[in-house]
Amino acid sequence: MEFAESLRLSWRAIRSHKLRSILTTLGVVIGVAAVITFVTLGTSLRADVLGQVGADRTPNVYVWASPAGQEGGGPGAGAQPVFTASDVDAIRNLSGVESVVARGVVPTAAVSAGGQTVAQRQVIATSPSYFDSGGFAEGRAFREGSREVVLNEQAAGLFSPSVEVGDNVTLRLATGNSVEAEVVGLLNGSSGGGAFEGLGQSQPLVFVPTDPFYRTTLEVPGSGESQRVYPTLTVVAEDFAAVPETKASVQAYLENESDAAKLVPGNYEFSAETDQDLVDQIKELLNTLTNFVTGIAVISLVVGSIGIANIMLVSVTERTKEIGIMKAVGAQNRDVLQLFLLEAAMLGLFGSVLGTPVGVLGAYAAAQYIGLSLVLPYEWFAIAVAVGILVGILAGLYPAWNAAKTDPIDALRYE
Amino acid sequence: MAASDSDAESDVETGQGDAKGDHEGAAVSLRDVRKTYYLGEPVHALDGVDVTIPRGSYTAVMGPSGSGKSTLLNLIGCLDTPTEGEVWVNEREVSAISQRERTKVRGQEVGFVFQTFNLMPKLTAAENVALPLVFQGIDKSERIDRANELLEDVGLADRGDHRPNELSGGQRQRVAIARALSASPAIILADEPTGNLDQETGKQIMGLFQRLHDEGNTILMVTHERPIAEHAQRVIHVLDGTIERVEEIESPRRVETDLP
Ligand SMILES: Nc1ncnc2c1ncn2[C@@H]1O[C@H](COP(=O)(O)OP(=O)(O)OP(=O)(O)O)[C@@H](O)[C@H]1O
């Protein structure tokens, strides 16, 4: 039997029960729409986050010590100040290392400027090379040993009028002392603060030079000498190719030779992560999330396919006599199978073809609501249509098989 | 087939005057056919039937309800298989071929006409007539031509686009006959074709069969009504699953063929 003719006959069967076919299709529409909505949102979210994170990829290795087995929390989570100034120098001399930027936090209560005071939990103490990658809207990096600060635009914007380069600010330290400093640079709002300041976030940040602001010191074991200790380091590799090797040698140094190894609490371990590691982690997290939600949506698709199976079973029973007639005039089992499978496949196809735009619409509405720019996963539209047809065929398999093996005499006798 | 010719000789004893007991040259030939249904107690719907239907003959089958007439027809029409015995259609033993092959025979070598018409309700008259050709993979344009030609033959040229529920009983039966003819089968089987029709309409259908017979078709028709049976050349009387007797009709009834 020609394919075109079965198509015509199946289409006619679908049309002869319009409402029923529409309701059956609706089950698949909802299933496919749900899947497409979540996949589209997942894709958009990924593109959004990775766009923020991955835009300015650097050959950096982020190093910190955290409780063993700690998962997530991002770079620097749970970090203890264990890296001594000698460690920093030693790492700087490892092969493949371009520079090392130590970073610590100075606990503060507030920042004042022009008579206004805003609360600020901490400022970040680091070296001028922290700003090597640029990102200044105005001004320059601070100089080591001078009372200078760099703010990001969010921090400058806390004051009205905004703090400008050349203004003086007062840092009220947690110890109760106040320190005056001059604003020498403003960072772009979008340039972020680096991996340790949280990815893609835009909180107000204040940067100060370690000297004279950072006072956290420890006695280096075995030397009797006190040194500044830092909770986090950013090791900049010479180039991207050197990143994995640098990461390995830094880790080896820390574990075997460093002061940090002696200072670190027993159940702590060193973490060294590259930008790529971070991106991979975020990707994995987003994938898990998207897969989970999509999995739930797939359940509604399964429900939709059960609807098709159900309606096809009814349809086969209802048309037992017609099946008998067709067989009596020479229809082979496979002709009957083909007819009913096609009918089920068409229901699945219509469901997915209608469900896809509905799903995109749903994703669009949700993206508008949470302020996400939509990225359409085109390949998923093709997948959805293919899955729709497949769902129809799978759901129709048993009913169609039943139809095909109907005995013509029994069927003709059927009332 | 040649191999089974020798058995054919030994099984000739059928007791039917004109039946040579051989499938050779016959449209249909049954040899010791039995059909038994096992529902607790075995029911012998057919209990040893031997009969030969020559080509171009017009045969009626009569008998009380439940005597096995429909069973006989279904076996010949390859809708059913015998429990025992051989059924030959067009010199081919259809009781010994695969289901697939039997379906082919059903579509190409026999044409069935039912008491309840059995038209596809969602298809037009023309599509119903063309349906057997669809399953044989005949070209669409050829199918349409053939359907129109046949509808014209049965006097329904202007009803091709009508659905069965828009046609009268007689018209439906004529569509069913046109469908039975569409694959140019060797034999037309009709199970009480006038059973659901009034006398006048029944006469029209008989006129149609008469014409088909005159044109050289083989017709085997089951009926309850003596006057209908008398249109045939022979009447096979069935009783309790066996052939009771075969009656030759001296001068079969003729209908004035004036198809509307
Ligand atoms: N599928 C079946 N299962 C069990 N018994 C059956 C079946 N089909 C037919 N029979 C039995 O076989 C016998 C012959 O049935 P058949 O339909 O051939 O009779 P018939 O001569 O056509 O009767 P009628 O004139 O009423 O149509 C009956 O006794 C019937 O009960």
Ligand SMILES: [Mg+2]
């Ligand atoms: Mg009967």
